[in-house]
Amino acid sequence: MDATEDVVAKVLIIDDGNAETLELIKQFCADNHLIGLKTHSNNVMSVLKSNVDLGGILMSESYSGSPHGGIDLAVKLHKIRPELPIFLRRTQSSTLEDLPKRAQDCFCAAYHVDDMDALKHSLRDFIFSYYFPNAMVRGIQRITEDAMLTYFRHFSLSCETPYIVKDSIVCGEVFTLVPLESRWCRGYMMLQCENRTLKLDSSSHDPYVKPKAQRISDVLGEITNMVWGSFKSRYVVDEYRVLMSQTQVPMLVMLEEKNISFGTSTPQLCFKYTLTDLDDQSSPPVEIFQRLVFNLSWSPEDFKEVQVSTEELVDAGELEFF
Template identity: 35%
Template sequence: MIGFEKRLVSKVLIFEDDASAQGKLKALCTELGLIGLKQSERSSMQMLQSNIDLGAVLISESSSDTAEGLGDGFELARRIHQLRRELPIFIRRSGRDDLDDLTPDEKVGIAGVYDIDKPDSLKQLLDQYLADTEYPISLIRRMEEVTHSSLNALFRDIEVSNELPYLVKDKLTYGDILSLLPVEAPWFSGYMMIQAEEQPMLGLIKDGRTAIDSATVDFRDVMGMLSEITNLAWGGLRTRLLALHPPTLDDNTRISVPITVNQYKEYISFGTDRSQLCFKYTLRDQHHRLAPVTLYQKFIFNIRWSPEAYLAADENKVEDLVQSGCLELF
């Protein structure tokens, strides 16, 4: 599993009704450094509506939630995906290791399938999707929520969607325009980068979907809009983060790291081998006249990164939910 110098323990929520599978999952959680949590007698939806820091959800296809009228694991997965889009959902199936027999609606929200008798199938999914290994999920949720709000505030008559956040090791850029902004909070220091293609963004502006005068639009307006997205997203996120822990004089960071760019090769390096935390957003025209706009948002904490300090300041503690009876240790 990918990890920083100080590897964090990740929490996964488990819905498993088979006793044999439960025993095997317990052993896997111990091996992989995971804290397995299971829902108590209350409805699973009540717990998931809280901002508990999770890395993933593991569901068996025979799981159910009678309190919510959910008859199987696929219905449960769809409901969980509606509530917590950022959480990858892994489903355990009996007798098969794919989703080929399901309809597109039944597949929504399911990141992958695992076989409890083939531990590597679960390990591969965890390595691919478990962002909590490096980044607390509550921080990821704040990034997504603030960016969604910013995009909806800047564009009219568009629908914003995004895929599961992911980590990359490569240093390639997307599109032909990008905005780069230094970001700093008490727990990290680095950069936020927004990347896009110019022409689809230009189409939205020319069609009057922004506050920019659509009569005389050129590339400068596109660059200005990209800067607005960057500033608004970071401003909202910084406000929410500083509400957890206001900065002090000791929090100031004065270290610099060289940034190198090769525009011909579409390559950018921030002087670190750490993974970049990536979000892919798609802006779709509600009137179906314009081409979709794809935005890639990347966080690169290349100067300072202290997830332990962030978790200590985060107001949503899993221990509090266990003590209250909403959760039980698996």
């Protein structure tokens, strides 16, 4: 299975190889839907304890002046971010078999620069293991942008390339969580952001209703509900809205560590939206992160958009005859 065409993954590069090796890794990232983020050994811990969302780590066996420095560092990293797959670049072999068991458990795969195809296959297994239909990805982005602009009408809105994460970091101070359930998927959607006070529009489209100061938390739930409503009408076929299976997996929320775990290592589809206040250019942009995790059921081969007739749209009030 190839990586989803319109989805990328961010990977942390912890490698102090020579210029030729680093160039090979850089080109590999460009060719395989990866956004590489380079860091140095003295910054690694602070990066992983921040809210940088990642799909995995590419690490060299020798690091920071030690022939086994990367392995020693990986043991520490695995303790604080066990959900992140770590790919080990080795100089003599491309397996993990000769490593101590404690070290083997920290890595998902090993590779050698002379055989980058092996790393490509590992990415499919550990990062791009879920196929996200492009029509669904684009559709979710559109309905989310429409919902956001209902309240952020005097803001400009942009969205980065959708990407896959394997971590469970919560970005910001407030987040919403809503179940997503259909014949072809079961899971959750989250919106996460800093909770700031801004002048926001009400849901009224009356041009004489002026924006009022509101906390983002006052409207984030409504935006989430609007997205779920659009998702349901667009992607959930009526005859399958009553689900036969109700299997659940407990979620673990660690408030102090700003971490939420869904009980599985299922990759999450992530969108980052940036809203800029057109009336106050000095105000910092608002960043809202959207994550979707289909940890309970996922059958993308059954995905399809619901075909809605003109009459149904008129009855729903979304269209009117001119």
